[in-house]
Amino acid sequence: MDEFDLIHRHFVPLAEGFPGSLNLRDDAALVDIPAGQQLVITKDAITAGVHFLGDEDAALIAKKLLRVNLSDLAAKGAQPLCYFLALMLPETTSETWVARFASGLAEDQKIFSLALAGGDTTATRGPLALSLTALGTVPTGRMLLRSGARAGDALYVSGQLGDAALSHWRLLPQPRLALGRALLEQNLAHACMDISDGLVQDLGHICTASGVGAAIEAGRVPCKADLETALTAGDDYELLFSASPDADETIAALAAELGTPLTRIGAITAEGNVTVRDASGDPITFKRGGYRHFGQKP
Numbered sequence: 001m002d003e004f005d006l007i008h009r010h011f012v013p014l015a016e017g018f019p020g021s022l023n024l025r026d027d028a029a030l031v032d033i034p035a036g037q038q039l040v041i042t043k044d045a046i047t048a049g050v051h052f053l054g055d056e057d058a059a060l061i062a063k064k065l066l067r068v069n070l071s072d073l074a075a076k077g078a079q080p081l082c083y084f085l086a087l088m089l090p091e092t093t094s095e096t097w098v099a100r101f102a103s104g105l106a107e108d109q110k111i112f113s114l115a116l117a118g119g120d121t122t123a124t125r126g127p128l129a130l131s132l133t134a135l136g137t138v139p140t141g142r143m144l145l146r147s148g149a150r151a152g153d154a155l156y157v158s159g160q161l162g163d164a165a166l167s168h169w170r171l172l173p174q175p176r177l178a179l180g181r182a183l184l185e186q187n188l189a190h191a192c193m194d195i196s197d198g199l200v201q202d203l204g205h206i207c208t209a210s211g212v213g214a215a216i217e218a219g220r221v222p223c224k225a226d227l228e229t230a231l232t233a234g235d236d237y238e239l240l241f242s243a244s245p246d247a248d249e250t251i252a253a254l255a256a257e258l259g260t261p262l263t264r265i266g267a268i269t270a271e272g273n274v275t276v277r278d279a280s281g282d283p284i285t286f287k288r289g290g291y292r293h294f295g296q297k298p
């Protein structure tokens with residue numbers, strides 16, 4: 001497989017229609033940013049044998065790679081703009097695999113309104129490795145941060161937790177772009193992030209960034225899975241955000257408008273770490289904290 005043929009056949013079509021890509025025929029992309037907007041940039045890399053097994057459908061791998069990045073844009077209230085792709089392909093990779101991978105991207109590009117703007121393709125003697133960088137925009141100064149949570153805030157989560165762990169990879173994340181955008185536009189979220197490594201661990205990041213603690217009421221956590229899976233397994237790509245307790249009705253209205261469940265699961269506290277409490281207010285502890293990228297197999 002010739003690298004340039006491969007790019008031309010499978011990736012140039014994904015860049016057409018996005019002027020900044022220069023149809024992947026130049027050394028670099030040239031992307032306009034609308035006046036009054038800032039770029040939000042996020043990157044995720046995945047490796048066969050670590051994040052996925054390697055024998056999954058290439059279209060599914062492509063969509064998952066794109067969607068985990070879009071989930072980060074969603075968590076920041078950003079509107080997707082374009083993305084960059086790096087493929088480290090083992091010599092044994094077939095062109096059929098690449099075609100299938102590109103077809104997955106093509107489908108999701110339409111759904112999420114963004115295009116490919118550039119990338120790199122190399123061979124590797126190691127396992128298949130893929131990396132994607134997604135760019136989005138927010139009005140200047142308005143990106144949702146992890147650091148804005150205040151004591152007394154109510155804590156909300158979108159959707160349902162633990163489903164991904166139950167379905168392992170067959171379930172594609174649904175990046176909550178409309179929700180993130182609405183939280184930004186309506187000035188609702190004080191702090192926001194997406195849950196990739198489990199609610200408890202990720203909420204810990206909001207608490208550290210904001211200098212606060214948090215208390216989760218176990219009975220309120222929306223899940224089909226058992227509580228420990230829902231709170232620690234990760235890969236949910238739901239949004240976790242804190243908001244003024246006065247905003248509860250507005251948030252309920254937003255949930256109805258978007259058709260996305262938004263559940264109040266607890267509150268931000270002035271001090272302490274993240275605690276999970278049962279119906280009688282007693283703390284619950286778990287064997288594992290959350291997903292760690294080193295020392296775990298898929």
Ligand code: ADP
Pocket residue numbers: 007011024025026027028029085086087116117118119120121
């Ligand atoms: P250079 O050697 O100048 O860095 P390359 O030969 O690596 O450029 O790539 C040529 C063009 O093809 C560039 O515009 C680059 O962004 C694009 N490109 C290469 N691989 C990919 C890929 N996997 N996906 C998208 N664009 C790619």
Ligand code: MG
Pocket residue numbers: 026027
């Ligand atoms: Mg060059």
